[in-house]
Amino acid sequence: MFANEPSFAHKALRSLEINGLLQGIITTNVDCMHTIAGSENVAEIQGSLQINRCTKCGKHFDDYHIWNQGTVPRCDECGDVIWTFPFYSGVGLHEESLKKAQDWISKAELILIIGANGSYGNAYFNYRKRSAKIIQINPGETNFDSYASMNIRAGADEVFRLIV
Numbered sequence: 595m596f597a598n599e600p601s602f603a604h605k606a607l608r609s610l611e612i613n614g615l616l617q618g619i620i621t622t623n624v625d626c627m628h629t630i631a632g633s634e635n636v637a638e639i640q641g642s643l644q645i646n647r648c649t650k651c652g653k654h655f656d657d658y659h660i661w662n663q664g665t666v667p668r669c670d671e672c673g674d675v676i677w678t679f680p681f682y683s684g685v686g687l688h689e690e691s692l693k694k695a696q697d698w699i700s701k702a703e704l705i706l707i708i709g710a711n712g713s714y715g716n717a718y719f720n721y722r723k724r725s726a727k728i729i730q731i732n733p734g735e736t737n738f739d740s741y742a743s744m745n746i747r748a749g750a751d752e753v754f755r756l757i758v
Contacts, residue, residue: 596662600631603708603750606758608632618698620718622710624678626658637694639687639717641679650674687717696721703727708750712737 608631610616618635619628626643628636638645644658648669655676660667667676679688695718699705705722707730719738722728730742731753739745746753 596626596630596658598627600627601751603754604628604631604633606754607708609758611635617702618694620695620698629658635694635698637691637698639691639695641688641691643678645679645688646676647679648672648674649677692717699726704729706731707736707738707742708732710736710738 604627607616607619607628611619611633616635618637619633620637620639621628622638622640624638624640624642626638628638629642629644642658643661644656646655646657646660646667647653648655648671651669651672651674653669653671655667655669660676661678668674669676699718700721700723702723703726705726705728707728709732711732719741728738728742729744729746730736730738731746731748731750732738733747733749
């Protein structure tokens, strides 16, 4: 399942985190690529493949590796199927991650919006400091265009290869 590796941009963001230049990553992706790249402060607001629970007994299995076993994961206590957050919750947002996202963005002086289109933005973006500078990296137009101080119309890997 995890045949794709984190991109250059995922790894560059981890490097910024290690050097104290990045406080947290807010993502709507469920693929765990930021975690696989080594980032520690990730708010996956739609949940992720590392937030899982048994459909019968509710036991949690919070590790993305269970999806890379070649079979449907089953609970070691009751034997029932394990589902990941986006499925067992219905469509919704992961509250714990959403609270982290709201907290981080409320303190940020600089916000990098990378590859996002604006979906679910109101769930956290409205908590930002109005004085925060916003730089967006995205090849196309998004719902964040009018907020950004700078719109860089290129892919994330291309941009980070130039600045790292």
